[in-house]
Amino acid sequence: MGYRLSNEKFNKLLDGLKGEYKIYAPIRFPKRGRFSDTDLIRYGEINKVEDVVWIEKSNYSPKEIVFPITQTLFYFTEDEFKESMVHNKKILIFLRPCDINGMRRLDTIFLNNGPIKDVYYERLREKVKFVMMECKDGFENCFCVSTNSNYTQDYSIAVRFTSNEVFCELKDESFQQFFSNLGTEMNFKPEYIEENSVKVQLPEVDKITTEFFNHDMWKEYSKRCIGCGRCNMACITCSCFTNSDIAYEENPNAGERRRVWAGCHIDKFTDMAGGHSFRQDYSSRMRFKTMHKIYDYKKRFGEHMCVGCGRCDDICPEYISFSNCINKVSKTLKEDESNAQ
Amino acid sequence: MSMDLNVKAIKKNAFRITKVRGKTALRIRVPGGLIEAKHLQAVKEIAEQYGDGTVHITIRQGFEIPGIPFEKMDEVNQKIAQMIKEVEIDNGVDIDNAKKGYPASGTRNISACIGNEVCPFANYNTAKLAQRIEREVFPNDYHVKIAVTGCPNDCIKAHMQDFGIIGMADTQYERDRCVSCEACVKNCSLRVTGALIMHNGKVRKDERRCVGCGECVLTCPTAAWSRNPEKFYKLVIMGRTGKKNPRLAQPFLEWVDEETIIKVIKNTYEYIDKYIDRSLPKEHVGYIVDRTGYQVFKEYALKGVVLGPKARVAEHINFGGYLYERDGFMK
Structure with a gap:
């Protein structure tokens, strides 16, 4: 079922939803960007449709809603502990098909990677429903078509924003009550992007051998990458974290166990007890990330991890392009194959 | 003829x-x-x-x-x-x-670094501020040199001017966005003043050590650090070259807003008008300050200025530099 709502009516819809839901969308933080007088666009709670930034790609993904950057798991004193709480509202997220497909990768890692589910992820994730933002044209650096992430049916509502009205497709009947008496009923089906200007040739995973891990193609990244980890932080599918116990300053006998995001490009990622550390060379970090996104995840779970949102390319201060890297992998494998024959 | x-x-x-x-x-x-x-x-x-x-x-x-x-x-x-x-x-x-043609030449061209239209480090649009200052002070016969620079790197050499305006970023930290990568801490300690330290996996800033360069914002991978959209400036004064006492400009104000900068500069023109030695063909403002002393200048410069809560004013200034007549080669 479809609806056509003026922005005003859509705001009434949001008002109705706010009672039950925390509503997240990409929003603008004016002058909070990396460079002075630039804006930051990232996920945050919205109050009205005008808050939603739908004409630009967000700098960061929506993963922080279900996988907070900093999360306290439990608090402890000398002889007892108490698990942290989460809010009691449901969560509605406005996001594009690439990110919905990215959320499935996060689900795989946190919920279906072995016998134990990550309860801290699950307790937020189970509250979530998706509002898919139609994405017909994509943005710079997007290559979702190459990763089959341009399309999804996993949403409760799909929306097309225009300057003054919103077209909605309603798939989840639990939202029907919020729409009644608001807009004009109509047939609306979202459209999907069919072609990106960036195209990626994903490698065939069974062609990748352990020798390839030492291939010369990685070498250039040892000088180009600076190990800042922006790519990890912006990525919808990077899901690494690290736990640490924090002893409170005023009374070190009380504290908390906290987990925060970690990134394979960032120092300390491989630190071990005793001071041992791997992948000191930045090219090996680039290789590790690349192989996770387009090799071992696929071997284990049947689809590639990278969804082609291109945020890593958007954010890299050194102009390292991940899509170019993937193409280099595929090309190098082909060349090596033909050389061997 | x-x-x-x-x-x-x-x-x-x-x-x-x-x-x-x-x-x-x-x-x-x-x-x-x-x-x-x-x-x-x-x-x-x-x-x-x-x-x-x-x-x-x-x-x-x-x-x-x-x-x-x-x-x-x-x-x-x-x-x-x-x-x-x-x-x-x-x-x-x-x-x-x-x-x-030009109606005056005493107050020199207001120079600026390339600023934040281009440079990642700059904390504001320097050309725009320079053009505003031009509008506020020119034409004027008094010999005053003013330059504006986007950040404490001071590429325009604001420290060689009578008035050097340096952009300051009031960086703000969103603790929950911090992933403890320490990029800001390491960078601040290597390239700036070491105003940041790690404590319990998060960053602490020593406000007194912070020079407002904004490097922490540039290095942060998660946008845990961002700039307060409000603009702040540092004003260094009375730097000069010349044949008597070359010296770098010294900090007079910091964490002040644009209106304060403008007002102080305009007040200074009145100060010059009152104290300039008219027996000389011209007198640079720095030498007038040398004669009256910093406290007299300060009082005049801050007339009618309402300083914001973050603002700091130098109590005393030791201008230093070296005196040709007392340096090693003339003794």
Whole structure:
């Protein structure tokens, strides 16, 4: 079922939803960007449709809603502990098909990677429903078509924003009550992007051998990458974290166990007890990330991890392009194959 | 007929007395070091038609066109009129008649680093501020040098000016967005003042050590650090070169807003008017401050200024530098 709502009516819809839901969308933080007088666009709670930034790609993904950057798991004193709480509202997220497909990768890692589910992820994730933002044209650096992430049916509502009205497709009947008496009923089906200007040739995973891990193609990244980890932080599918116990300053006998995001490009990622550390060379970090996104995840779970949102390319201060890297992998494998024959 | 020239009037008109008898040089102002490229055409034409075909790019970011015969000054002023109109008058600078050339030359061109239209480090649009200052202080005969720079890197050398304005970022930390990568802490300690330390996996800032460069924002991978959209500036004063006592400008104010900067500069012109030694052909503002002392200057400069809560004012300044007459070679 479809609806056509003026922005005003859509705001009434949001008002109705706010009672039950925390509503997240990409929003603008004016002058909070990396460079002075630039804006930051990232996920945050919205109050009205005008808050939603739908004409630009967000700098960061929506993963922080279900996988907070900093999360306290439990608090402890000398002889007892108490698990942290989460809010009691449901969560509605406005996001594009690439990110919905990215959320499935996060689900795989946190919920279906072995016998134990990550309860801290699950307790937020189970509250979530998706509002898919139609994405017909994509943005710079997007290559979702190459990763089959341009399309999804996993949403409760799909929306097309225009300057003054919103077209909605309603798939989840639990939202029907919020729409009644608001807009004009109509047939609306979202459209999907069919072609990106960036195209990626994903490698065939069974062609990748352990020798390839030492291939010369990685070498250039040892000088180009600076190990800042922006790519990890912006990525919808990077899901690494690290736990640490924090002893409170005023009374070190009380504290908390906290987990925060970690990134394979960032120092300390491989630190071990005793001071041992791997992948000191930045090219090996680039290789590790690349192989996770387009090799071992696929071997284990049947689809590639990278969804082609291109945020890593958007954010890299050194102009390292991940899509170019993937193409280099595929090309190098082909060349090596033909050389061997 | 022998040449009979009013040298003082000529100098005031931004023409200079040169070593070549009969030849002058025109100094063209470029406030903020930024103009539309089309104006280069006028510069080229004046140099080729009236000058010796060369253009000197001045340290203050203006153009100096040498080899112009004094008798061609009026024609040259006609030629530069359109640029004066567009660059100065259209910017709000109080000039009656562009066709008469520049009405003053004492207060020098306001120079600026390239600023945040281009540079990742700059904390504000330096050209825009320079153009505003130009509008507030020019035309003026008092000899004052002003430059604005986007960050404490001070690429414009604000520390060599009577007034050096340095952009400061009030960086704010969103603790929950921090992933403890320590990039900001390491960078601040390596390249700045070590104002950041790690504590329990999060960052602490020593406000007194922070120079407001904004490097932590640049290095942060998660946007845990961002700039307060409100703009802040540091004002360093009375830096100079010269044959008596070359010295770097010293911090006078920091964490002040644009209005404070403007007001202080304008107050200083009144201070100059009151204290300048009129027996001299000209006196640079720094030497006036040397005579009256910093406290008198400070009182005058801050008249009517309402400082914000973050603002800091130097209680005393030891201007330092070295005195030619007392340095090692003359003893």
